[in-house]
Amino acid sequence: MKNKILSYLNNSIRAFGFFDKDVDLTVHTKIIGIVRTCLVLNLFTNLAFTKNFVFFPATVRIDAIFFGIPNFFQVFGTSNTTIIFVCLFLVFVIVGYLPQLTGIIHAWIATSFFMSARLVEGGDQIAQILTILLIPVTLTDKRINHWHSKDYFGYHQPEVVQFFSFSCLLIIRLQIAIVYLFSAAVKISKDFWIDGTAIYYWFVHIPFGLVSPLDTLLYPFISNTYFCAFLTWGVLVLEFTLFAALFSRYSQRPLLFVLAISFHIMIIIVHGLWAFFFAMLAGLIVYLLPWNNSQKQAMYGELKMNNY
Secondary structure, X not given: OHHHHHHHHHHHHHHXXXXXXXXXXXXXXXXXHHHHHHHHHHHHHHHHOOXXXXXXXXXXXXXOOOOOOOOHHHHHOOOHHHHHHHHHHHHHHHHOEOHHHHHHHHHHHHHHHHHXXXXXXXXXXXXXXXXXXXXXXXXXXXXOEOOOOOOOOXXXXXXXXXXHXXXXXXXXXXXXXXXXXXXXXXXXXXXXXXXXXXXHHHHOOOOOOOOOOHHHHHHHHHOOHHHXXXXXXXXXXXXXXXXXXXXXXXXXXXXXXXXXXXXXXXXXXXXXXXXXXXXXXXXXXXXXXXXXXXXXXXXXXXXXXXXX
16 A cells, blocks of 8 residues: 555656656755755845845734744844844854754744735745745755755655655745746736837836946837847746746756846846845756756756757
8 A cells, every 4th residue: 555655656746747767756965955045045135135124114013924823023023133143043044054943943934024024025925935845855854964965864764755855846846837927927918018118117117127327328228129029028938938847858947047047137137136036046946957866867868868
């Protein structure tokens, strides 16, 4: 009975993850350390480089987050001392020790921030979701540090637990694909995206558009009808393509990753959304890059075959 259940789970994950062979369930690699670091930088850039009262003005009421779980900032307050403590804790998360404990606390703080801060954006919500989905991955990590290659704890881990951790990364992959699908679908419902002028309006928008001297430098380009339409429709094509990456082969994903990162760097240049960039970078690493050696070998194997 147990073998039948494991076989069913294996086949289900293969179908969902588009794997050709038996699944390598290894998820506790240094990639997890990189992903967690990106998620830390999302929250750290918000808290360390923005005045405290912007997110937590005195008039804001902080309630429990969900299921009766108290909000971190409801328990410890929103003073400068609390923010400094959180920033130091986030640095400790990057260092990588005790992921089994820090993964839960990080998710608690990220969720509390999103639920209670006055000014949040899409990247904060994505970071909150990803930190929650990573809890099973960090909780089942047998390493003492997420940058280490070897296990520290020697206990036996049932294969079902490994399936569950692996499935959480597959859910993150699906989540990122849906983000791009929804983003593109909402855009095509707006006339200024259909007629090719959206980029112009966003670039000259006050206060979210280009700042000096970039506005003066780039205005001749974005005011050109053809160039503006090319950029506008190019964004739509890219976002639909990034959704379709869910069904792509390993060999196609590195190029899509580079295109996606370049796209989000442009968002930083235009809109200054650093925190959003780090949240999306974390998601894109899980979405488009290999998690373990088996996936790396599959990607390199496909790339070599394409070169012949």
